[in-house]
Amino acid sequence: MTAKQFFKSTAFKCIVTLFSILLVCGVFLTIMYGFLEVTDEEKFARAVQKIYGKSVKTEEIKLDGLKTSFDYSSVDEAYKVLDDGNYLVKVTGKEGFGGSVTCWVVVIMGEDGDSNPSIDGIMKIVIDSAPGESYISKISQGALDSLASKAEYGKELEGGYKHGSQQKGDDYISTGASYSMRAISNCVNGAMEFVAGYALGIVNADFFADNGFEYLEMINNKKTSYTTSDNVVTYSIETTGNSPAGAFTITVKVGEDGVITEYTITEDGSTATDYSDKVFKDYVGKNADWFKSVIGADGTDNSNANYGGNGIQTGATRSNYLCLYAGLFATANYQKALETPYTGGNA
Amino acid sequence: MNKYKKITLDGLIFQNPTFMLVLGTCPTLGLISSATSAAGMGLTVVVILTLSNIIISALKKLIPNEVRIPCYIVVIATLVTFARMLLEKFVPDLYESLGGFLALIVVNCIILGRAEAFANKHTVLESAVDGIANGLGFTCALTIMGIICEFIGNGSVFGLHVMDFKIGMFATPAGSFLVYGISIAVFVYVINLFERAKRVKVNRLARENLLDKEVA
Structure with missing residues (x-):
């Protein structure tokens, strides 16, 4: 086939058409992404709104030099809530349903505040993102609230399956998404471990x-x-x-x-x-x-x-x-x- | 019959994608445990299906037959990605409740099926009507089954608590499968009754016409 024949052929027409459509679609999506991107600030504001029902004053905790990586979770962001003295921690929990779950977890601090810090439990868990977790929608806010009520400092929370198995954990909550619940439990454990290390000075994880x-x-x-x-x-x-x-x-x-x-x-x-x-x-x-x-x-x-x-x-x-x-x-x-x-x- | 009326009735009832053609089964079974998720998915499909039908119908003369399917997929994937961006930005709760099923609209056979079977053979307006009708047919089917599953499985409707009695299985895909099967059976039975009644009426009119002619 000569070059002239190729340029007149159906194959060439197909390639041009397909690439033209790809180009137009790509440009369209790029432009739209510029307008519709959800920034980290927006995500944070949404999480705060979900948790508190209003905006609250927070102070970001610099994570440099802090222990943020744990066995089954890692801390992405952390804030001290100035209004109530609690900690708002963004954690990614591993061992989900083939993926991981990122949650915002509010760790409740004791009434003595900074003078004698202690962890009283978990106030709220809000899911931030869950890539690859097909059944995440089965976990209602009610189930998350129930999981939060079972969390105690010093106890490993097991709201889904146990680590590496299909056996129900000690704090199991039936949702239809037991693997995702395991990842969320890991988020809670990671958040408490982080706050224990940061606010209480206790680091004994490894x-x-x-x-x-x-x-x-x-x-x-x-x-x-x-x-x-x-x-x-x-x-x-x-x-x-x-x-x-x-x-x-x-x-x-x-x-x-x-x-x-x-x-x-x-x-x-x-x-x-x-x-x-x-x-x-x-x-x-x-x-x-x-x-x-x-x-x-x-x-x-x-x-x-x-x-x-x-x-x-x-x-x-x-x-x-x-x-x-x-x-x-x-x-x-x-x-x-x-x-x-x-x-x-x-x- | 007006062709637009026929397209609309086909999409909504006589060729309902969920009950009559049994298409889009994956999101159907995955999402009908909640009426809100089901309705949200349905409405998203209405928008994507209508837009994809319009675009594909408009481009049908430009797209060579050999690469039509890849082109349709690119168009549909672009629309789905755009819909995801819009939902994440403006309706984050619905975006979260739809989970992975939102991205799976790209391979929803209703959308590709309508593009291949209808949009590339009809005008832009007809394709738009077909998209809306089929999308609404899908939405109605999902919402009705979503209400049934949520009512029996969680004792609530659209998240509003209605009763304490519930059968948990209906909030799972197994329960959804049962409700889906029964809904198809009921829908097909009703359509058959309607069509039989229509045939009887047509036959009676034909006989009366024949008798009138003989008398005359």
């Missing part, structure tokens, strides 16, 4: 990570602690979920040479008795090397490839992985735990 403990991925660091006595470390471990298996709570005693002397599952996260029966429980005498031989040196082998040769029955792979990971965490960090007194605040 005791294990800050002190160089290993194998933390499947360990809930807010519900795990340990004590030491005569070269014996007694761990109280809560794992994360490993969907569909929920979190396990396990007491592990590790004695001389990093060998387990006692291993008791106090809360079984298996979804059914069938799976509970298949959870391997004979961990006494095992050390870190044994755990690494089953779930890999880095603890990330979430398969059951090495179960058979180590006497572990397959059929409850997810639950067994959590129990193995807890054992690996306990044994591999034995020396570290002996050297580092626990000051994480979960004991």
Whole structure:
């Protein structure tokens, strides 16, 4: 085909038409975006209006140098409300329905104000944005108000599913959007943790990570602690979920040479008795090397490839992985735990 | 019959996109648990469908047949994006309540279906009427089912509390599916009754005419 034929062909006409329409539409949308963009100031004013029903005086908190990133959330903006002394925090909660949810959360401060600051709970939660959360519209303001009433400082709020699982959390509220509620609960937890760090000066979120403990991925660091006595470390471990298996709570005693002397599952996260029966429980005498031989040196082998040769029955792979990971965490960090007194605040 | 009247009645009743053609099922099942969301989605579709029909009808002679579908999609996507901007700016509550379903209007088969089946074969005015009629047909269907689902599922109508008794399942997509199915059955039954009555009337008139001719 010659150039002349090409320019007269239907293909050329198609390309020109399509690109012309694209260009016109693109220019139109660009111009319209200039007029219709919702600025951050507008979004903030809307959130304040929703929460207070009027505009209030606020003072922005500079986030530079503050701890704003937590396990399941991160703080985007924070304000002190001058009218009532509370804190208005914009937080993004992870673990939603394939996405994340950004909320405005009002943290209520105690009556003593700045002289003796304390956190009294949550006044209001307002959703700011929820990209990718198809069922976010199922969460009514009533459900958010109910979630806010369940929030207490020092307690991890679980208004949707538990972390990493499909099991209902302790503060579960039925909405039809349990994953999104989990992300919103994470927002509330993050907001309280941020205010605790900023206003109360309490920062204990990452005791294990800050002190160089290993194998933390499947360990809930807010519900795990340990004590030491005569070269014996007694761990109280809560794992994360490993969907569909929920979190396990396990007491592990590790004695001389990093060998387990006692291993008791106090809360079984298996979804059914069938799976509970298949959870391997004979961990006494095992050390870190044994755990690494089953779930890999880095603890990330979430398969059951090495179960058979180590006497572990397959059929409850997810639950067994959590129990193995807890054992690996306990044994591999034995020396570290002996050297580092626990000051994480979960004991 | 006046052609505009026929287009309007087809869009609203006889070819109702929700009940008769079973199009746009995704937003229907996703949003009819709340009458407000359902009505909001319906009205948004009315605007987008009407504008897309007008634009596509106006451009039908310029768009080559080979690339008509991509061109329609670009036009529809632009209108949906524009509608999203408008709603986010001026009606943020409705924007939030529609969630991801607002963006999904781009692939709503009613809009692409009307563009392909009607707008690219008819005049701009006829296409506009068709867009409004089909959009309103969709809106009415969604709103009626939204009222039923919200009333039974939440004991409220358009957010106003009506009664304490409620069956939670009707506030979920499963309940919406049930209400949708029953609504289709009832609608089709009523239309069949109407058409049968119309046929009987036409036959009777024809017989009377025949008898009159024989007597004459």
